Amino acid sequence: MHLYEAHLPVSDTKIAQRFYVEIVGLRFAHRDLTRDVVFLWAGSDRRSMLGLWGPSTTLGSEFHKCHIAFRVSLDELLAAGKRLNAAGIQTQNFAGEKTTEPSVIGWMPSAQLYFRDRDGHSLELISLLDESPEPKFAGSFSEWKQRSHAT
8 A cells, every 4th residue: 555645735836836846856747727726746657646735725725734755765865855955945854953864763664854845844755774673763864874784
C-alpha cells in the first residue's frame, strides 16, 4: 500500500503550483477551470497526486496547516538541503534544528529533511534506508553512517 493522493488548502493556487513544481519537483497534471483547484503528479506513472485547493473552494476556505511527505531516493535527499536553501527555503531535521543534513529515525529506518511551503504546511522529503532498524537511534545521517559502519 502507498499514499495515492493528498490535498492541501492554499492561499493562492498559482503561487502554490509554481512552488510545488519548481521547488518540490512535482509535475503538473490538471487545473480545474470551474474551481480554484490544481492537481499535480508526485512520482512516475501517476502513482501519487497532490491537490491544491484555493480559498474559494470548500476545502480551501477551511484553511488549516497540514503535513505531507514525499518519498525520494537517498541521492535526491542528500542533495535537497543545499538545493532548497539556495532557493531561499530553510530546511530542518526531525528535532526542528536548522540544517541541510537529513536526520535519521532508526526504528524505520529512514532519513528525512523538513521544510515549509509558502502557506506554512510542513513538508518532508523521506528516503527509506536499507539497513537494519535501530529503534533507539535518532540523529543525523552522518551519525547514522558512522554507527552502521562501526558495527
